[in-house]
Each structure stands twice: as C-alpha cells, then as structure tokens.
Amino acid sequence: MLDSLKQAGKNIGRDLSRTWENISEGWRELLNHSSEALTQFTRYKNDEPGEHGSSGMRPAFPRWSLLAGEMEETDKEIVVRVELPGMEKEDCHITIDGGILYLRGEKRLERTTQDSTYHVMERAYGAFQRTIPLPRNVDTDNAQASYKNGVLTVRLPKLGGAKGRTIPIA
Incomplete structure (x- = not known):
C-alpha cells in the first residue's frame, strides 16, 4: 500500500x-x-464606465491590448498592415521618421445606453502609440495609406536599388 x-x-x-x-x-x-503587437492605451477619466456592477465596483478597462499587424516586403515596397478594429480612419495618425513608422491614435468608448452594467470588459480604449522599425529606407514622399474593414494598410516604396546586389569575391 x-x-x-x-x-x-x-x-x-x-x-x-x-x-x-x-x-x-x-x-x-x-x-x-x-x-511587438502589445500596445499600451492611456485612459482618460471620462472613459470610465458610469455604472457599477453587483459588487459595487467599476469594471477595470484593460490598459494593454494587441494591435496585431504584419510587415511584407516586395522588390519595390514595404507594406505594413495593422488591425485597428472599432476605429475611424480620422482617429489614426502616421509618421515616418528615421526608419521608424509611428502609428498613433485613439480608440474611443461608445456607449449606446447609460442604464447598463458591464460584467466583462476586455477591450482597451484611449490613446495609443505603436512604433514599427522599418527594414529598409523608404520614399516617404510617395507613401500611401488606406483603411478598410478595420485594417490600416501603409504602402512604402523602397529607396535605392529595387534588389540587393551580390558581389563576387576576387
């Protein structure tokens, strides 16, 4: 035993x-x-839900959320796509400086009613900034951005030769 x-x-x-x-x-x-996708959201006082749950406490908004993205490189350009669900394109700003793409914006809480109670709050709201290092120098003057179905797409033409060069050893 x-x-x-x-x-x-x-x-x-x-x-x-x-x-x-x-x-x-x-x-x-x-x-x-x-x-890299984990992004901190800065909340504002008026972003807090106004209703209390059965415990008498306000549910806490997450301060961190994933802004999933991808970066694709072709012979001619770098394409960056970032998921920004629940945002309007006017709430997003793009800057390129020193080989880094800066994406900042604000995701606002929209309540359709004030007489409800949140029991689960997993979505982050507030201002954010995301920094994405670029693998190549890009032509910022010809960069283009579009926003469709919650996905921001930034197309960045590459500077310099379209392809790398192999150098033979003499």
Whole structure:
C-alpha cells in the first residue's frame, strides 16, 4: 500500500511538472509572438464606465491590448498592415521618421445606453502609440495609406536599388 502511494505521488509530481512546462512554453510563445503587437492605451477619466456592477465596483478597462499587424516586403515596397478594429480612419495618425513608422491614435468608448452594467470588459480604449522599425529606407514622399474593414494598410516604396546586389569575391 505504501509503495503504491509513493508511486502515485511520483506520477502526480511528474504530471504537474509536465503541466507547468506546457504552461511556461505557452506563455513564452505568446510573449514572443505578441511582444511587438502589445500596445499600451492611456485612459482618460471620462472613459470610465458610469455604472457599477453587483459588487459595487467599476469594471477595470484593460490598459494593454494587441494591435496585431504584419510587415511584407516586395522588390519595390514595404507594406505594413495593422488591425485597428472599432476605429475611424480620422482617429489614426502616421509618421515616418528615421526608419521608424509611428502609428498613433485613439480608440474611443461608445456607449449606446447609460442604464447598463458591464460584467466583462476586455477591450482597451484611449490613446495609443505603436512604433514599427522599418527594414529598409523608404520614399516617404510617395507613401500611401488606406483603411478598410478595420485594417490600416501603409504602402512604402523602397529607396535605392529595387534588389540587393551580390558581389563576387576576387
């Protein structure tokens, strides 16, 4: 009986160790893939919900949210796409300076009624700035931006030669 209890303890320990390793691996992967997309939102006093939940406390707005994006490079241009759901194009501003694309904006809370109670609040609101390093020098004078279906697309023509050059060793 004592031996079977010892074996059960070892099995539980091994299973807990595997579980912890899987959780740790998942967090590392999440942080690795989302660290650039994780964006801090600065809230304003009037952004807080006006209603209290059953506990009497206001639900806290998240201060951080993911602004998922991607950067694609072709022979002629760099294309940056960033998901900005719930925003209007007028609330977004783009600046390019020193090889860095700066994206700033504000996501506003819109309530259709004041006589409701929030039970879950997972969306971040407020002002934000996102910094995206560009892999090449770009022609800022011919850059173009568009916004459709919650996705901001910035097209940046590359400066210099369209392709890299291979140099033979003599």
